Amino acid sequence: MKGYELGETAVGAAVGGERAVWAPHESLLGWVASVDHKQIGIMYMVAAFAFFGLGGIEALLLRIQLAVPHNNFLSPETFNELFTMHGTTMIFLVAMPLLTGFTVYLVPLMIGARDMAFPRLNAMSFWLQVFGGVMLYFSFFARGAPNAGWFSYAPLSESAYSFGSGQDYWILSLLVMGIGTVAGAINVIATVATLRVRAMTMRRLPLFVWMTFVNSFLMLMALPILNAALVMLLIDRQLHAHFFTPASGGSAILWQHYFWGFGHPEVYIVILPAFGMISEIIPVFARKPIFGYEFVAASTVAIAFLSFAVWAHHMFAVGLSDVFNLFFAVASMSIAVPTGVKVFNWTATLYGGRLRFTTAMMFALAFLVMFTIGGLSGVSFAVVPIDWQLTDTYYLVAHLHYVFFGGTVLASFAGIYYWFPKLTGRMLSESLGKWHFWLSFIGLNLTFFVQHVLGMMGMPRRVFTYPDLPYWGALNMLSTVGAFVLLAAVVVFAWNLGVSLKHGEEAGDNPWDAWTLEWATSSPPPVDNFTRVPPVRGRRPLWDLAHPELADELQGRAA
Amino acid sequence: MLSKSKLAMVLFIVSEANFFALLLMAYAYYHALDPGGANGAGALDVVTTGLYSVCLFSSSATLWAADRRLRRQEYRGGIRWLLATIALGAIFLYGQGREYARLLRSGVTVSRNLFGTTFFTLTGFHGLHVFLGLCALATLAGLALRSGIRERQTQAVEAVGLYWHFVDAVWVVIFGVVYLGSVL
Numbered sequence: 001m002k003g004y005e006l007g008e009t010a011v012g013a014a015v016g017g018e019r020a021v022w023a024p025h026e027s028l029l030g031w032v033a034s035v036d037h038k039q040i041g042i043m044y045m046v047a048a049f050a051f052f053g054l055g056g057i058e059a060l061l062l063r064i065q066l067a068v069p070h071n072n073f074l075s076p077e078t079f080n081e082l083f084t085m086h087g088t089t090m091i092f093l094v095a096m097p098l099l100t101g102f103t104v105y106l107v108p109l110m111i112g113a114r115d116m117a118f119p120r121l122n123a124m125s126f127w128l129q130v131f132g133g134v135m136l137y138f139s140f141f142a143r144g145a146p147n148a149g150w151f152s153y154a155p156l157s158e159s160a161y162s163f164g165s166g167q168d169y170w171i172l173s174l175l176v177m178g179i180g181t182v183a184g185a186i187n188v189i190a191t192v193a194t195l196r197v198r199a200m201t202m203r204r205l206p207l208f209v210w211m212t213f214v215n216s217f218l219m220l221m222a223l224p225i226l227n228a229a230l231v232m233l234l235i236d237r238q239l240h241a242h243f244f245t246p247a248s249g250g251s252a253i254l255w256q257h258y259f260w261g262f263g264h265p266e267v268y269i270v271i272l273p274a275f276g277m278i279s280e281i282i283p284v285f286a287r288k289p290i291f292g293y294e295f296v297a298a299s300t301v302a303i304a305f306l307s308f309a310v311w312a313h314h315m316f317a318v319g320l321s322d323v324f325n326l327f328f329a330v331a332s333m334s335i336a337v338p339t340g341v342k343v344f345n346w347t348a349t350l351y352g353g354r355l356r357f358t359t360a361m362m363f364a365l366a367f368l369v370m371f372t373i374g375g376l377s378g379v380s381f382a383v384v385p386i387d388w389q390l391t392d393t394y395y396l397v398a399h400l401h402y403v404f405f406g407g408t409v410l411a412s413f414a415g416i417y418y419w420f421p422k423l424t425g426r427m428l429s430e431s432l433g434k435w436h437f438w439l440s441f442i443g444l445n446l447t448f449f450v451q452h453v454l455g456m457m458g459m460p461r462r463v464f465t466y467p468d469l470p471y472w473g474a475l476n477m478l479s480t481v482g483a484f485v486l487l488a489a490v491v492v493f494a495w496n497l498g499v500s501l502k503h504g505e506e507a508g509d510n511p512w513d514a515w516t517l518e519w520a521t522s523s524p525p526p527v528d529n530f531t532r533v534p535p536v537r538g539r540r541p542l543w544d545l546a547h548p549e550l551a552d553e554l555q556g557r558a559a
Numbered sequence: 560m561l562s563k564s565k566l567a568m569v570l571f572i573v574s575e576a577n578f579f580a581l582l583l584m585a586y587a588y589y590h591a592l593d594p595g596g597a598n599g600a601g602a603l604d605v606v607t608t609g610l611y612s613v614c615l616f617s618s619s620a621t622l623w624a625a626d627r628r629l630r631r632q633e634y635r636g637g638i639r640w641l642l643a644t645i646a647l648g649a650i651f652l653y654g655q656g657r658e659y660a661r662l663l664r665s666g667v668t669v670s671r672n673l674f675g676t677t678f679f680t681l682t683g684f685h686g687l688h689v690f691l692g693l694c695a696l697a698t699l700a701g702l703a704l705r706s707g708i709r710e711r712q713t714q715a716v717e718a719v720g721l722y723w724h725f726v727d728a729v730w731v732v733i734f735g736v737v738y739l740g741s742v743l
Contacts, residue, residue: 118567182574185574194562224577225577228578229581231680241670241675249589249592
């Protein structure tokens with residue numbers, strides 16, 4: 001009932017005096033001062049894309065250094081700075097803000113609301129994110145960037161070993177962004193809980209909203225763990241405390257527990273919204289409702305719970321007790337089950353569907369395969385002896401990139417091709433899109449597949465160069481070539497964005513013949529999102545509207 | 560269903576509880592690691608701090624009284640209880656300041672040992688939360704004095720109330736673990 005009243009008034013109240021406050025302006029000031037969820041969502045994505053460029057350049061520099069054995073292109077110090085910044089950037093300044101951008105743009109539209117529950121808080125979260133990122137990069141100009149890895153293991157990250165100020169910038173910028181992320185998570189939960197339009201029950205919620213809703217709880221619980229660890233490290237470094245310094249009684253292992261206690265839920269934080277996008281895109285382009293809606297939603301909740309019980313699989317090599325290792329091995333294997341349930345549901349949705357191979361769909365299908373490969377190599381790490389053999393080798397680098405690039409990035413590309421028409425009113429070019437897709441797909445596999453082999457041959461990660469062992473040079477060269485193919489893919493993508501923004505085909509309200517509420521309004525949507533929200537009688541309101549005789553509720557499909 | 564302000568505050572409290580749980584775990588962990596080392600036996604003044612703690616605990620009751628009156632639009636009584644809450648919270652902070660000064664004079668500092676490290680981090684973050692709570696309460700008092708609490712602002716009163724009770728509850732745990740733990 002609550003959702004109904006608020007949904008209705010949200011539309012009604014957008015007249016008169018308030019309008020002046022809420023209406024977005026196209027000027028620069030209009031963007032900077034905006035509290036409109038659509039503008040903030042787009043700004044999140046633009047900021048993430050800018051940092052994606054920086055993180056990508058860092059990756060290319062690393063790959064150039066590693067292209068041949070005994071290379072001196074980068075100094076060891078610079079190499080350490082670059083892989084620290086690459087990891088930190090891609091996780092905190094790219095994956096999280098990009099997915100948050102999708103979330104704050106789409107969630108209010110998908111639930112038929114006018115804005116987030118707390119529009120000003122939304123703007124605050126965004127600007128904390130931006131300034132946190134700028135602060136991190138400022139460290140390059142202030143006695144050097146952080147160089148203790150994105151995980152900042154103690155005591156390496158302590159003042160006795162990292163005496164530049166880079167580590168302090170790292171801590172402070174992650175704290176600033178962490179506060180913004182917690183505020184954003186609160187905002188999303190409050191929005192979904194209180195602003196759903198009439199009859200949009202939790203069982204009719206689009207799956208993207210479900211995933212971001214659950215994901216917000218994950219952020220709410222996981223980020224404080226990181227924040228607590230960060231302030232302890234900061235107090236260690238600035239006030240000479242002893243939390244993580246073994247020399248004076250502290251515990252370096254406690255940092256690992258805290259960091260991975262955050263770090264593993266974080267892995268799911270940057271994949272759950274991607275799951276959500278895939279769960280929207282695959283049904284639309286297979287022309288079938290999602291298979292097993294309840295299972296997709298419920299398995300997300302299962303993942304969220306389990307993700308807090310698997311952190312120590314990052315610590316099998318530390319030498320914790322066998323019982324401890326056994327528990328985390330079993331927990332880590334069991335988290336593959338709800339994830340597997342999702343893969344099964346998406347595949348079953350495709351089965352018997354009339355597939356439309358748009359660029360968005362091709363990225364979604366590639367996601368399905370690539371993410372599964374990353375998932376399988378992930379399960380192999382849950383087996384303690386395999387972990388002992390392969391941890392800190394390039395096999396792990398291959399695994400995590402299949403999950404992050406093959407998972408989060410491919411799903412985000414799919415999402416951008418799918419929702420770009422809604423955001424801008426214009427279609428992205430499909431022919432450039434196909435180039436972008438194939439270059440990404442080939443580049444991804446060329447860069448990272450060979451790293452499985454390198455890892456099994458024993459090549460350690462985080463080394464700035466390596467000896468000229470048989471095949472190492474050749475495989476590393478292949479990987480570097482793959483990285484440049486990925487560069488070409490990103491250039492084509494950026495070109496596509498630029499060209500299509502100006503000259504793209506007009507999109508209309510619902511170019512994909514999709515079913516969720518964001519497609520019921522104009523592209524781009526007006527300030528108030530909807531002049532009138534269509535009635536919600538099932539999970540696919542626009543399908544019901546277009547085919548009243550085949551409505552989901554008549555077919556026994558609706559909740 | 561909670562109002563969105565109260566819901567947001569509850570969620571914020573969940574995340575803050577997690578934050579304090581981690582700080583507390585660090586304290587307990589180092590205490591268990593070296594029972595002779597990371598504890599305040601002999602250094603902490605349990606009785607004096609106990610008395611100041613009573614002020615903080617009773618401030619939850621005065622805030623409850625203020626909330627009741629403000630909701631019935633009895634502004635004069637409400638503001639009076641609100642000011643009493645602020646005074647009690649400020650007395651607690653003053654007590655914490657005195658405790659810190661005494662400890663620092665006797666050489667117990669953040670960098671002295673793991674007790675100092677964990678004690679000042681844990682109680683310091685709690686003190687910061689009390690201080691921010693006082694700012695929020697003062698804002699409410701200012702609003703009530705200027706123009707009365709309007710209908711939609713009663714949600715803010717409730718939300719700040721939740722926060723204040725939470726800060727209070729955190730101190731119950733810290734006092735139990737750190738102070739009572741040091742004498743038991």
